[in-house]
Amino acid sequence: MTAAINMTGETMNGGVGVAGGTAGRDGSTQYRADISLEVHVELKTRTKIFCDCPNSFGAPPNTNVCPVCLGLPGSLPVLNRAALEYAVRAALALNCTISPETVFARKNYFYPDLPKGYQISQSDKPVGTNGWVEIEGEGGANGSANGGAGAKKRIRIRRVHLEEDAGKSFHGAAAAAIGTATGAEDTSGDTASASGLPGSSGTSVPSPDAEADTGVAPAPEASPAGPGSDYSLLDFNRCGVPLIEIVSEIDLTSGEEARAYLQKLRTILSYTDVSDLKIEEGSLRCDANVSIRPVSSAELGVRSEVKNIGSFRGVKMALEYEIARQREVLESGKRPTLDTRRWDEKRARTTLLRSKEEANDYRYFPEPDLVPTYIDEAFVAEVRRGLPELPDAKLARLVAEDDLAPYNADVIASSPALAAFYEKGAAKVAQGATPAKVDAKRTFSNWVIGDFLSRLNAAGKSIEESPVTPEGLAGLVNLIGQGTISGKIAKDVFEEMFATGKAAEAIVKEKGLAQITDSGAIAAVVDQVIAANPGPVADFKAGKDRAIGFLVGQVMKLTKGQASPELVNKLLREKLV
Amino acid sequence: MVAGNPWLAARTWYNAIQKGGPFMPITRKDIDHVAKLALLDLSDAEKEKMVEQVGEIVGHFSRLSELDTKDVPPTSHTLPSVHNVLRPDIPGRTLPQDKALREAPDALKGYFKVPRVVEE
Numbered sequence: 203m204t205a206a207i208n209m210t211g212e213t214m215n216g217g218v219g220v221a222g223g224t225a226g227r228d229g230s231t232q233y234r235a236d237i238s239l240e241v242h243v244e245l246k247t248r249t250k251i252f253c254d255c256p257n258s259f260g261a262p263p264n265t266n267v268c269p270v271c272l273g274l275p276g277s278l279p280v281l282n283r284a285a286l287e288y289a290v291r292a293a294l295a296l297n298c299t300i301s302p303e304t305v306f307a308r309k310n311y312f313y314p315d316l317p318k319g320y321q322i323s324q325s326d327k328p329v330g331t332n333g334w335v336e337i338e339g340e341g342g343a344n345g346s347a348n349g350g351a352g353a354k355k356r357i358r359i360r361r362v363h364l365e366e367d368a369g370k371s372f373h374g375a376a377a378a379a380i381g382t383a384t385g386a387e388d389t390s391g392d393t394a395s396a397s398g399l400p401g402s403s404g405t406s407v408p409s410p411d412a413e414a415d416t417g418v419a420p421a422p423e424a425s426p427a428g429p430g431s432d433y434s435l436l437d438f439n440r441c442g443v444p445l446i447e448i449v450s451e452i453d454l455t456s457g458e459e460a461r462a463y464l465q466k467l468r469t470i471l472s473y474t475d476v477s478d479l480k481i482e483e484g485s486l487r488c489d490a491n492v493s494i495r496p497v498s499s500a501e502l503g504v505r506s507e508v509k510n511i512g513s514f515r516g517v518k519m520a521l522e523y524e525i526a527r528q529r530e531v532l533e534s535g536k537r538p539t540l541d542t543r544r545w546d547e548k549r550a551r552t553t554l555l556r557s558k559e560e561a562n563d564y565r566y567f568p569e570p571d572l573v574p575t576y577i578d579e580a581f582v583a584e585v586r587r588g589l590p591e592l593p594d595a596k597l598a599r600l601v602a603e604d605d606l607a608p609y610n611a612d613v614i615a616s617s618p619a620l621a622a623f624y625e626k627g628a629a630k631v632a633q634g635a636t637p638a639k640v641d642a643k644r645t646f647s648n649w650v651i652g653d654f655l656s657r658l659n660a661a662g663k664s665i666e667e668s669p670v671t672p673e674g675l676a677g678l679v680n681l682i683g684q685g686t687i688s689g690k691i692a693k694d695v696f697e698e699m700f701a702t703g704k705a706a707e708a709i710v711k712e713k714g715l716a717q718i719t720d721s722g723a724i725a726a727v728v729d730q731v732i733a734a735n736p737g738p739v740a741d742f743k744a745g746k747d748r749a750i751g752f753l754v755g756q757v758m759k760l761t762k763g764q765a766s767p768e769l770v771n772k773l774l775r776e777k778l779v
Numbered sequence: 780m781v782a783g784n785p786w787l788a789a790r791t792w793y794n795a796i797q798k799g800g801p802f803m804p805i806t807r808k809d810i811d812h813v814a815k816l817a818l819l820d821l822s823d824a825e826k827e828k829m830v831e832q833v834g835e836i837v838g839h840f841s842r843l844s845e846l847d848t849k850d851v852p853p854t855s856h857t858l859p860s861v862h863n864v865l866r867p868d869i870p871g872r873t874l875p876q877d878k879a880l881r882e883a884p885d886a887l888k889g890y891f892k893v894p895r896v897v898e899e
Contacts, residue, residue, distance in 0.1 A: 247868050248868045248869065248870055249868050249869065249870050249871070253871075254866065254869060254870055254871030254872075255870070255871070255873050256870045256873070262876065262889060263876070263888075263889040263890050264876050264879045264880060264889055264890065264891070265873060265875075265876050265879075265889075266873055267873055267874055267879045268871075268872070268873050268874055269874070272874075272879060274882075280864060280865070280866045281864065281865050281866070282865070282866060282868050283865040283866065283867060283868060284867075284868035285868075286865065305855045310816070312818055313896070314891075314893045314896055327855070371896065372890070373895065373896065374895075377895075380887070380888055380890065381887055381888065383888065432894070432895050433885075433887075433892050433893065433894060433895050434892075434893050434894070434895050434896045435887060435888075435890035435891065435892055435893075436890055436891040436892075436893060437889075437890055437891075438879075438891070563812075563816060565816070568855035568856065570856070572864075573856055573858060573861045573862050573863070573864050574855055574856055574862045574863075575862060575863050575865070576862055576863055
């Protein structure tokens with residue numbers, strides 16, 4: 203949740219792109235970048251994709267395993283119905299065509315995180331093809347802050363396919379840390395000693411594309427001299443967890459666009475509820491392919507593949523780094539090579555993992571242990587019916603029906619939890635408000651994306667953990683709408699609500715914060731202020747209309763902000779004219 | 780290109796044979812490549828033997844092209860009537876950790892232990 207909120211902030215500062223179309227250093231050549239992303243998303247089924255081991259994060263190592271996911275001889279995979287359904291749901295949400303027949307294939311490679319020696323994936327018959335999502339076009343980040351006027355850009359999705367995740371490996375220092383951790387020495391039944399390890403620290407990115415036989419530069423920083431430096435440790439709990447891989451077309455042209463695309467995927471998928479989408483736990487992972495070419499060239503340049511991207515900001519930074527690096531290579535007169543590179547977020551640079559002499563040779567062939575799956579139209583229709591309103595549609599509806607500013611609607615629609623909060627509260631706020639000058643839902647939306655979100659972020663809480671309920675916030679907004687409290691007092695009341703969980707009405711009553719709407723009481727203060735400020739009074743009478751602001755301020759001060767500003771203004775004018 | 784990729788090679792042979800073209804034998808280069816992918820450490824003599832034997836196998840399968848498959852749709856499987864074998868998403872039994880690790884050549888603190896692999 204917090205990530206979605208933070209990223210909205212990012213959107214607003216975004217658009218610094220080193221991007222395509224920038225001039226060479228001497229101004230002679232303009233280059234453009236061509237980018238595609240491969241995004242892996244772990245599905246939150248209860249069990250793994252091809253066996254009934256639990257799919258859960260953080261269990262002691264090698265306890266959620268069975269002969270199938272350990273690749274023991276004679277074991278046979280059987281497809282999890284829920285994994286197929288989730289994949290279809292995600293593919294539909296991404297506007298894909300669902301294949302009437304989908305087939306699994308073996309992707310052959312050797313790496314110890316996959317004990318079978320191949321990954322069961324999909325090749326020529328993926329679950330979904332030809333989808334798309336829309337993002338703000340270049341420069342649209344600012345457009346959205348100004349009311350979402352930015353042009354939309356459609357990013358095509360080539361395919362969405364199902365596959366199994368690999369195990370988790372620990373190398374170098376991380377392996378050494380496990381090896382030297384105090385605890386029982388022998389492994390049998392000793393699940394507790396390893397379970398206290400932070401699941402993510404020092405783990406490698408799963409490596410479905412890894413090749414063991416290529417000359418790879420080892421990462422020196424991960425290998426201090428120590429007992430761990432000569433072995434790697436493997437936990438197969440994640441092996442066989444269902445993944446969907448979402449492959450975009452080469453439609454992205456800058457790091458910022460790639461970031462926006464990834465964020466949009468995450469938003470859409472969060473509505474489909476097929477994954478936890480936690481980048482930090484590895485349930486959403488991203489590889490990027492990028493090449494650059496002179497804008498005058500119709501032919502794509504030589505690409506590099508960037509792995510290990512671990513955050514939304516990282517996608518943008520890694521791609522901008524790669525684009526600049528490739529430009530330097532080109533400008534120095536060399537030819538870029540077909541590289542696989544690793545993003546090092548700490549050092550903000552990519553390092554060479556391997557140079558590909560030839561295309562990967564995974565020798566895909568149809569998985570003989572699994573039969574084809576026919577996906578009939580009735581099933582697709584049923585899954586489609588189960589989809590909730592998706593973010594683009596929600597945004598449009600909030601603008602059209604609730605009359606929200608497009609920026610507000612965009613922020614609210616970017617998270618299902620926030621949208622649910624807004625919609626629950628908006629239903630109440632519409633009922634309670636008097637026909638006020640300001641539209642109640644608009645005011646409510648300002649509170650939701652303003653004070654409410656920033657307070658939550660400051661407290662490090664998710665929307666689900668908020669001490670203020672949608673109905674509670676609606677109650678506060680209704681008090682403003684009814685003129686019981688001013689917007690300024692409302693901010694103090696909100697703080698109190700957040701701290702105590704009490705209702706706005708109760709706090710206002712308890713603390714006597716209701717606006718003074720008794721004109722007699724205010725008139726006395728008004729007289730007092732007029733008497734004490736002959737200068738501004740004279741100014742106002744001389745036609746300086748702005749002088750009344752000062753006088754209103756004085757009355758508000760004396761009434762501790764509880765006078766109705768409209769009433770004060772009205773009384774002052776009556777008395778001074 | 781063809782020499783570097785046995786599957787593409789097989790398809791190319793198949794296509795060539797379909798057209799009544801010449802049968803392309805397996806070369807030493809194909810064997811080198813497949814051995815590398817399969818992490819097989821073969822001696823020169825073994826490789827020469829493989830050139831011959833794999834060549835014979837592929838040659839044998841080329842006889843399949845004598846069949847008229849004009850009206851047979853391509854299939855990924857040999858059991859045309861079996862499809863949609865799915866299981867419900869209900870957790871079952873797992874192996875206890877000690878059993879899971881029992882056949883491992885080496886283990887440590889509940890993990891499989893393998894020679895150091897380079898960081899990916």
